[in-house]
Amino acid sequence: MSSATSPSTAGDSDAPPPLLIPSLPNDVALQCLARTPRSHHPTLSLVSKSWRSILKSPLLFTTRSLLSCTQHFLYLNIRINSSFRWFTLSQKPPNPIILSQVPPIPSQAIGSAFAVLGPKIYVMGGSVNDIPSRNVWVFNCCINQWEIGPKMRVGREFAAAGVVDGRIYVMGGCLVDTWAKSTNWAEVFDPVVGRWATVVSPVEVREKWMHASAVVGGKVFAMADRGGVVFNPKWRLGRIRGFDVEKDTWKEVKGIDEGLPKFLCGATMANVGGRLVVVWEGKGNGKEMEVSCAEIDVRKDGDGGLSGSIIWSYVILSVPIVSSIVHCLAVGL
Known part of the structure; x- marks a missing residue:
């Protein structure tokens, strides 16, 4: 045989x-x-x-x-000197806080846009030697590994990004001084087909710089130089404040003034499992800067306004004084 x-x-x-x-x-x-x-x-x-x-x-x-067993984790991006570091808050009060460093991104430019799709973080564009980049880096949080993603159609820096219906929308971050930039001022990435496509945008919303963005009620809200932009995915102009989804209006969250500092810069926030998590820069000891974090429960009060209560607030990290918080994101795993 x-x-x-x-x-x-x-x-x-x-x-x-x-x-x-x-x-x-x-x-x-x-x-x-x-x-x-x-x-x-x-x-x-x-x-x-x-x-x-x-x-x-x-x-x-x-x-x-x-099985509804997903846990939400905060991922924090900090610029320390000329490099970018990534951390994850894997445990929080009442347990001891655990902030772990994740593998460094191979290359991150200044002014990148960020989005979370499933278990992956997308870092898009940014400026390299004052030239907006088309590059996209993807971090798979399940395996703690970076990989290069499909390039955008145009280079961008300080663009807005958000996920709607399982697709990433990115807008702005480029001068509309050429046909290609004007046509592709907004793009959408479909993970099923694995490539970017043009999103038609009216001329009146084509701001260059986007300072912040968020997705609320299936709409991408972006803070721009002259107010704001709302992508529905139909377009309209708007202004950015605290948002009440049911009444479609912006409101101030009350009741947290005494527990948090007055933020001027260096603060960012994310929705982590239904709670608002705020991260900000503190003074430290002169040689180091403190990075503080607070978890806030936001709810509606009797008169239809928004009220908040601080669940916990602690210093989670000390970094060199020349450092700065870039962004924070929530990932469900």
């Missing part, structure tokens, strides 16, 4: 995958692992190669989402 038909080798390719947990079907074992908090995943990954592989897979991310 030839070795090609030997009983010891025939049919090896059809062998069933190894069981993740003995005596349990793999689909049941996957649900057990998906219900485990992510803080335990580093320990679980030491059990076996199959566990290590499944804990980093998109299948686990999807299963956790379907």
Whole structure:
């Protein structure tokens, strides 16, 4: 009998995958692992190669989402001297705060735009030697790894970005001094097809610089030089304030003045699992700058206004005095 038909080798390719947990079907074992908090995943990954592989897979991310086991984590981007550092807040009060550094981005320009799509952070454009870049870097939070993404159609710096219906919209950050820049002032990235496409935009909304942006109620709100822009994805002009989705109006969040400093610059915020998380720069000791963070519960009060209460507020990091907060984002994993 030839070795090609030997009983010891025939049919090896059809062998069933190894069981993740003995005596349990793999689909049941996957649900057990998906219900485990992510803080335990580093320990679980030491059990076996199959566990290590499944804990980093998109299948686990999807299963956790379907089981409503998703946990939200804050990712913080800080510029220290001439480099950009990324951190994640993986544990918060009442537990001890744990701020971990994640792998450095291979190349980040000044004035990049940011968006979160699923378990991935997209860092788009920015200025390289005063030239707006088309580059896109993607960080897969499941496996803590950066990869290069599809380039945008035009270079951008200080653009606005947001995710609506599973697609990334990016706008502005470029002078409309050429046909290509005018036509592609706004673009959309569809992860299914993996490329950028033009979004038609009226002339009156084509601001160059976008200072901040957020997605509320399926609309991208962007703060521009002359007020603001709202992408519906139909366009209209607007101004940026605290937003009440149901009444479609901007309001001030009351009740948190005494617990937080008066922010002039160096502050950013994100919606982390339904709570407002604010990160800001403090004075420190003269040689180092303190980075503080607060979690705020925002709710409607009796007269239809917005009120907030501070859940916790702490210094989470000390960095050299010349540092600055760039951005923070929430990622559900």
